[in-house]
Amino acid sequence: MIPSISSTQFLLLYLVLLFVPSPTVAFTWQVCSTSAGNFTANSTYESNLNLLLSSLVSNGSAPGFFTDTVGRIPDQVQGLVLCRGDTNLTTCGSCLSNVTVEILRLCADNKDAVVWEDECLLRFSNRQFLSTLDNDPTAALPNLNQVNYEADRFNKVVNDLLDSTADWAAYNSTKRYATGQAFNVTQAVPTIYGLAQCTPDMSTSDCRQCLKGVLQGLPRSLKGARNQGVRCNIRFEVTPFYDGTPIISLLSPLTDATAPTPNPAVCPTGKEGKTKKTTIAISVSAVSAILLISIFCTWYRRSRKRAVKSPYQTDSEQASQVFESLLFRLPTLRVATANFAEANKLGEGGFGAVYKGLLPDGRVIAVKRLLNSGQGLGELKNELLLVAKLQHRNLVKLLGVCLEEETMIVYEYVPNSSLDKFLFADAVRGKQLTWGIRYKIICGIARGLLYLHEESQLKIIHRDLKASNILLDADMNPKISDFGLAKLFDIDQTQGTTNRVMGTFGYMAPEYVMQGKFSIKSDVFSFGVLVLEILTGRKSNGSHNPEVTEVLLSYIWEKWQDGSALEIVDPALGGHYQQSDLLRFVQIGLLCVQEDPSDRPTMSTIVVMLNSETVSLRAPSQPAFYMGNGDKDVLAYLKLRTPQHGVTTYVSRISSTQFLLFYLILLFGPSPTVAFTWQVCSTSAVNFTANNMYESNLNLLLSSLVSNGFASDFITDTIGWIPIQVQGITKSGTIS
Incomplete structure (x- = not known):
């Protein structure tokens, strides 16, 4: 039962909501699509959805962004999670755990839903939305407090701050995230704080285009507003709402900007594109009522929070579920690669051959057959869980692994x-x-x-x-x-x-x-x-x-x-x-x-x-x-062993020509019968300096020749590679 509240308490809550400076408290906002249809309890879609949510929570908290697909059409479900760029591992994970519970409660049986909280968002759908950059659905949420004085100046500063912040997020951040602040805005509002963010897999141009769209739909003349979608979002407030030092700092007039101007012409990636947007326009009065209801919902949710048991219980359980979702069956990969046909072989490296394959759901994959990796199941499992958490457009995406009969890793093609x-x-x-x-x-x-x-x-x-x-x-x-x-x-x-x-x-x-x-x-x-x-x-x-x-x-x-x-x-x-x-x-x-x-x-x-x-x-x-031009030196190392004097060694740096001559003398000349020391110190070659790479190679070589020379009358060794390569020889003889 919903907790009761008196009319006095209701009025007090309403007044607090109406006159607080900026609602920076945590909130939950959802869009539950009715056009995508509903799923039924214990259906294949519900099973796929539960697996997807588990995967999104387990894999999304570390990188802060993750996408996944579970099942096959018509029961296929795609999902995306994105944490705000300033969140840490704990905060992101906590937010994702909460939205997975909330999305099932708020959009109980919808096949397409999105939930936003202050620090993260989650969307799942039976539609193929991951293959597009569509930002739908979006929600424009204004602050309740209007700017009553110098509104034009205030709006100009907001526009310039968010434009600069959006530029930085798109062109200068691989996380596609940036924060900013503007000083000396007006006497009534001295500082404005801004934030812009896209999903990290978007190109610079696509991110900037997306942010341009949400910026245009942002309410004006208010002491705060946000316009958020699935792919990008933008926000400003008159009080701090993010952690860390802002990247952009603007001092009015804006010509005194302290942040460097990003260059959108450098490092171009991706294709120019436009995204369709369906904006939910919300009036100030409507928001008052809706946010008030949200407070009641939050109050009610917290009052029964201890009774709610999350389906995502422990790290080990999460890891096991994620690992199981990464497993491919050997028959599946055999069919996909035509039994690893030579025609499907993409190449072969030191760790094994790679084959092209086609899965039943239409995905093209690359399958690497590992040759005796020597890796235990536990070690391999940890490595796969690690790599699976890496989500970036400039990293190859790991899809899974096969452990039947042999070890194979499946990547995107x-x-x-x-x-x-x-x-x-x-x-x-x-x-x-x-x-x-x-x-x-x-x-x-x-x-x-x-x-x-x-x-x-x-x-x-x-x-x-x-x-x-x-x-x-x-x-x-x-x-x-x-x-x-x-x-x-x-x-x-x-x-x-x-x-x-x-x-x-x-x-x-x-x-x-x-x-x-x-x-x-x-x-x-x-x-x-x-x-x-x-x-x-x-x-x-x-x-x-x-x-x-x-x-x-x-x-x-x-x-x-x-x-x-x-x-x-x-x-x-x-x-x-x-x-x-x-x-x-x-x-x-x-x-x-x-x-x-x-x-x-x-x-x-x-x-x-x-x-x-x-x-x-x-x-x-x-x-x-x-190593500069000239006659390259190599190391000549001589070891002479006699009954009277034991082992005598010497080292000299000589030219390659001298080395060859010395090599022939040692190889074909008579064995020495007395101990002696003789050296050739080349003056034409470049000297090495203390503690550099050549000296390190030299020390390794000397150690190798001394330790291995006793077992053989003649030995050679080489350490390093040109231009710091060091070569050495030894030859020993005994008195007959």
Whole structure:
């Protein structure tokens, strides 16, 4: 029974509602569609809906955004959740848990419904709404208090603040979220606070177009209002309603803006499009009554809250449900891939072959058959749950896994294969990578990494970023793939270490290769190498010119130093590029491959640098792994063992020609019968400095040769790769 309330209490509640400055308290608002039909209890649709809600709660709280589809048409149900950009893991999860209960209560048997709360929204539908950018339904909710003085000035400040905030959300945030504040608005209202947000999977242009629509439908001359939809929302108030420091700060007159103006022309992605909007117009008087009813509903809901038992009980139960929803049956994948037919084989890497498949519901998938991954079920389960929570347009989406007979991972199918196929394998395909497409690819990879490092609320280090792990969709948008080596960090963790260095030479940062240390700056190094590869069309870990033996970083650095950096540009571009943009990207790439991790920028800084032509870039220093022109030194290591003197060792750095001669002498010359020390110290070669990569390689080599040399009369070893590669030999003899 609904709790009773006296007329005095009712009047008091009404007056509080009418005269409070701004209703920033929590609220619940819903739209329950009647046109989509209703479902019945214990039906297949209801079962699919319960699975969907469980998945949305479990997977949505960490990234703050998640979409999913459960079942097949006509019982298929699609869902979307979005948390406000300033919420943390706990707040987002709590809000999502609440709206899943509320949406079933408020829209009891509707097949299409959406519920908004202050900090999150949830929509489910039997319609295919995820494949569109439709913002329907939207709800324009005004504050009850009107602006009585200087209304025109107030409205102008609101428009300018929300325009700037919308620009920042669309063009300068991979989360598609921004907040702002304006000072010195009027004497009566000194400050205005604003917020704009889109779903993170929207392109910059689509997000801005969506925000433009909700901004146009926002009520004016009020001390607060919001216009919210499924894909984007906008809001302003005269009191703070979000957490954290606002990104935009405007001081009236607005020409004194302290925030940098975003550049909508940079890093273009997606297609221009228009979205249809159905706006629910609500008058001030109607809102008074409706919000009053909402207060009663909230009061009633809280009075019986302890009696309501959430169907989403524990983290372990949620994890089990989510994991089960990710499981694919082996017969399903066999049918989808025509029993893994060779014609459906997309490629093969170190972890196994990948096949294209078609599911019964029409989805095209990529199936990776893992070769003896050595991963236990528990470990694999944790990794899958981790990757399943990553939702970003520049990350390949994990669909599920098969654990029957063999281990297989199912991903979304990305039609244009990997970036390396365009850059290195095919000159004809390389010409398809116009400057605009390369520009878009670089920016997309940067946004994906920024999401992993700072915006996913999980802080993930990829550790294997390279051209072959960048997949390209039908519109040549990049998607980071292969999280087999990824590491999860605590939010405040800055560095990890490992005794097992794994990755791809040429992309791995020096501190990771030599000391096993990895951090977000390790990924930044890999990103820098990848940027330089995209600009040049040349591999980082191989010679790009028969007459030029140094690796890519050394080559680019020398061209940068002598002012001829444009000579490194991929000939496939045919001169069709903006020189200023290209030189800026070369400089950013060099900043990313600095030897000292602290000298490398973070991905958030990189995204700003990529997005703005006016940001001042510092001059890069000599990159890691650099070795200048001239006779490359290698290490000669001699071990002589005699009965009288035991083991005598020496090390010298000699040219490659001297090394070959020395090698032949040791191989074919007579064994020495007395202990002696002899050295050749090359003066023509470049010296190494203390604590650099060459010295680290040298120390590793010496340790290897000493420990392994006793078991053999002759041994050779090599540590590292050119230009910091170190080679060594030993030969021992005994007195006959």
